Amino acid sequence: MQPLYELPTNLLDGAFTREHVPARLYYVIATFLRISSPRELHVASCLYPRQTRFTMANAFLVSKWKIWYKSLDVNHDGMISFADVEESRSKFSELHHLDEQKKKQVMDNFEKWWNEFIFRGKTGEISESEFVDMLNKDFTTDKAKFKKSMEKCFDILFDVIDTNKDRSISEDEFLIAFKAYGHENVALDTKFFKAYNPKDGLVPLREIVDSWISFATSEDSSKPDIVKTAFESGV
Ligand SMILES: [Ca+2]
Numbered sequence: 001m002q003p004l005y006e007l008p009t010n011l012l013d014g015a016f017t018r019e020h021v022p023a024r025l026y027y028v029i030a031t032f033l034r035i036s037s038p039r040e041l042h043v044a045s046c047l048y049p050r051q052t053r054f055t056m057a058n059a060f061l062v063s064k065w066k067i068w069y070k071s072l073d074v075n076h077d078g079m080i081s082f083a084d085v086e087e088s089r090s091k092f093s094e095l096h097h098l099d100e101q102k103k104k105q106v107m108d109n110f111e112k113w114w115n116e117f118i119f120r121g122k123t124g125e126i127s128e129s130e131f132v133d134m135l136n137k138d139f140t141t142d143k144a145k146f147k148k149s150m151e152k153c154f155d156i157l158f159d160v161i162d163t164n165k166d167r168s169i170s171e172d173e174f175l176i177a178f179k180a181y182g183h184e185n186v187a188l189d190t191k192f193f194k195a196y197n198p199k200d201g202l203v204p205l206r207e208i209v210d211s212w213i214s215f216a217t218s219e220d221s222s223k224p225d226i227v228k229t230a231f232e233s234g235v
């Protein structure tokens with residue numbers, strides 16, 4: 001880890017005084033960490049940028065978050081808002097011809113999912129940059145925790161999409177889900193589904209969930225990304 005401010009090495013064994021470091025850094029470190037020796041300052045200055053420096057996920061991952069944002073704009077008005085929640089859950093219930101009890105469950109589940117993973121405590125509209133910033137903040141703060149949260153996000157989402165609960169996604173379930181989310185081009189949706197190489201018309205739920213976790217969390221552009229490829233083809 002690179003320190004924010006490199007102390008001259010001949011100071012490391014000497015006394016630490018205000019003159020040795022920029023005033024702002026001295027203030028931050030001395031006030032909040034209550035340290036007095038140059039060695040402690042050196043350690044602290046290594047930790048300091050972790051908490052305060054603006055870091056960003058790589059361009060590959062950011063480009064995928066932007067694709068994800070666009071894919072969630074169900075009514076295609078350029079913004080994510082509660083109208084997208086309403087439209088996706090109503091369409092989903094209609095297309096599956098759900099009875100009243102199941103429809104209510106789906107309505108509640110969709111809303112909970114959007115609130116927890118997309119709106120994240122915000123109300124009203126979310127712009128693309130707000131969405132990317134929120135994901136980036138969680139990603140750069142704690143990658144393992146972010147991955148866990150994305151695992152939960154897609155486990156829940158595809159558990160709802162797997163309406164017959166056989167832990168597989170059929171072509172029908174896949175197409176209805178994508179139509180409900182405003183992706184109405186059946187030929188492209190079908191091509192997307194076929195990219196998972198379905199066996200007997202089914203793809204294991206785990207495989208689809210894993211592809212989305214990778215889509216939302218992986219910075220490795222050398223690995224093919226099935227979700228990114230599909231959306232870039234026009235899904
Ligand atoms: Ca919208």
Ligand SMILES: [Ca+2]
Pocket residue numbers: 162163164165166167168169170173
């Ligand atoms: Ca199923």
